[in-house]
Amino acid sequence: MTFVLLLVALIYLSISIFLYTSVRNDLTNQVQTELLRLTETLASSAADPLLLKDGGKLGKLAELHNPLVQTVVITNSRNVVVASPDIRQLGQTLPSYLSRANAHQADHFAAPILAGGNQLGSVYLQGNQKHINRLVNRRLDRTTSRLIVLGLITTLLGLLGAYLVSLAMTRPVLRLLDEIESMEDRLGLDKKFTLVRPPQSGDELYRLEWAFRFTEQRLREHLLELRQLHQRQQAMQCMVTIGEMSAQVAHEIRNALSSLRGAARYLVRYGQGADNQGDFIRIIEEEVQRLYDMTQGFLDFGRPYAAIPVDTQIRHLLERCLTRHRADLETKTILATLDCPASLHAILDPSLIEQALSNLILNAIDALPMQDGELHLAAEKSGLAQLDIMVSDNGLGIPPEKRATIFKPYVTTKTKGSGLGLAVVTKIMMVHDGSVELCETHSGTRFILHLPGKLPLSS
Numbered sequence: 528m529t530f531v532l533l534l535v536a537l538i539y540l541s542i543s544i545f546l547y548t549s550v551r552n553d554l555t556n557q558v559q560t561e562l563l564r565l566t567e568t569l570a571s572s573a574a575d576p577l578l579l580k581d582g583g584k585l586g587k588l589a590e591l592h593n594p595l596v597q598t599v600v601i602t603n604s605r606n607v608v609v610a611s612p613d614i615r616q617l618g619q620t621l622p623s624y625l626s627r628a629n630a631h632q633a634d635h636f637a638a639p640i641l642a643g644g645n646q647l648g649s650v651y652l653q654g655n656q657k658h659i660n661r662l663v664n665r666r667l668d669r670t671t672s673r674l675i676v677l678g679l680i681t682t683l684l685g686l687l688g689a690y691l692v693s694l695a696m697t698r699p700v701l702r703l704l705d706e707i708e709s710m711e712d713r714l715g716l717d718k719k720f721t722l723v724r725p726p727q728s729g730d731e732l733y734r735l736e737w738a739f740r741f742t743e744q745r746l747r748e749h750l751l752e753l754r755q756l757h758q759r760q761q762a763m764q765c766m767v768t769i770g771e772m773s774a775q776v777a778h779e780i781r782n783a784l785s786s787l788r789g790a791a792r793y794l795v796r797y798g799q800g801a802d803n804q805g806d807f808i809r810i811i812e813e814e815v816q817r818l819y820d821m822t823q824g825f826l827d828f829g830r831p832y833a834a835i836p837v838d839t840q841i842r843h844l845l846e847r848c849l850t851r852h853r854a855d856l857e858t859k860t861i862l863a864t865l866d867c868p869a870s871l872h873a874i875l876d877p878s879l880i881e882q883a884l885s886n887l888i889l890n891a892i893d894a895l896p897m898q899d900g901e902l903h904l905a906a907e908k909s910g911l912a913q914l915d916i917m918v919s920d921n922g923l924g925i926p927p928e929k930r931a932t933i934f935k936p937y938v939t940t941k942t943k944g945s946g947l948g949l950a951v952v953t954k955i956m957m958v959h960d961g962s963v964e965l966c967e968t969h970s971g972t973r974f975i976l977h978l979p980g981k982l983p984l985s986s
Contacts, residue, residue: 535685543674550670554663562595562654563636570638570650573601577609577640577647585610595662597634597655603648621651634659707738780821783814790814825947832958834876841906841914842867844877848884849904855892861900871906873914875959875978880916883955883963886948887918887974894922894972914978921971930965952976 576584589610601610634654
């Protein structure tokens with residue numbers, strides 16, 4: 528509000544000075560114009576008396592009774608005074624203070640006396656500067672009075688305008704300030720570390736700035752608390768996952784050891800002459816292999832992955848994956864198809880993506896029947912710069928109750944399996960800043976690997 532008043536006062540002062548100066552200059556110019564016109568009129572009236580050498584008439588012209596005129600002097604062609612209020616100047620040369628050299632001054636005027644194109648003499652007029660100043664000042668006094676009235680009106684309007692502007696500006700500021708100050712109470716935040724609030728009076732913008740700073744401080748504190756809670760939650764989730772994995776590993780090891788113990792006891796009891804010795808030896812080999820596979824899967828899942836992205840031709844990568852599993856596909860007579868443009872490239876780690884695709888292909892092979900099985904690989908650009916790689920099959924699909932937990936470690940739909948394949952796929956996609964998605968289909972299963980838009984693609 529103070530700023531608005533100062534601005535209004537500055538504008539009013541500038542306008543007043545401009546108007547006062549303009550009026551004074553206009554009044555001075557009007558007086559000077561009037562005196563110059565009077566001088567020219569005297570010169571025109573003095574032509575005939577000067578020709579006739581009528582000193583009496585010339586004297587009357589010089590004794591002009593006008594409060595604006597200080598003195599009038601008439602000279603002939605030789606610059607000798609022929610008429611003047613001061614008779615001592617008659618017949619004398621024109622005084623220097625009335626010469627044409629001084630006619631440019633504000634109160635000195637001169638006009639030639641002409642007749643038939645010849646200059647008979649000149650009229651010199653000196654204005655009464657004191658009277659002129661009194662006249663100008665008297666009129667300026669009226670202007671000053673009007674400016675004072677205008678100033679009072681401007682002050683009142685300025686106060687009213689400043690109040691309205693201040694009200695319009697401070698009302699939303701105060702409302703926002705009240706909202707910020709009451710936000711803590713509405714959210715039920717802990718006030719144990721709350722700073723001392725500033726007094727309610729004072730500059731609204733300062734209070735608003737303080738409120739924002741206070742809110743920033745509290746927000747930083749709560750973000751720190753949330754970060755710590757998130758870290759604790761992650762640690763607890765990690766412990767839960769480790770516990771689930773440990774329980775699953777212990778269960779699988781116990782089952783395998785039970786089978787190994789039973790087979791070993793049988794062989795010890797009956798020795799080399801047992802009828803089905805080969806079956807028990809095969810059981811031992813299968814269980815040992817299952818323990819090896821489970822241990823290897825656990826090691827694969829536990830080891831850290833570091834992606835080394837390179838420019839990769841996607842179709843060549845998919846063909847290499849199918850070639851690796853050609854024997855398994857032919858064993859179950861599975862029809863494998865590929866749909867990917869040869870020009871499709873992406874920046875990724877080919878070895879990790881190939882491992883993720885191999886896990887998905889192996890899951891599809893295990894889920895497909897011995898006859899009429901179909902496996903389809905496809906890749907395409909999605910959006911501006913995102914790569915989608917799809918692995919589809921026409922198997923039995925994944926039960927709805929398993930979909931929410933299918934990507935967790937040691938969760939599997941197979942009777943035999945470590946349950947780490949999809950967890951490894953998820954981990955590989957995480958190091959690529961991507962994701963894996965299980966899509967709903969009418970039949971079979973479809974997984975999509977989404978590689979993010981930050982990976983540059985060209986096709």
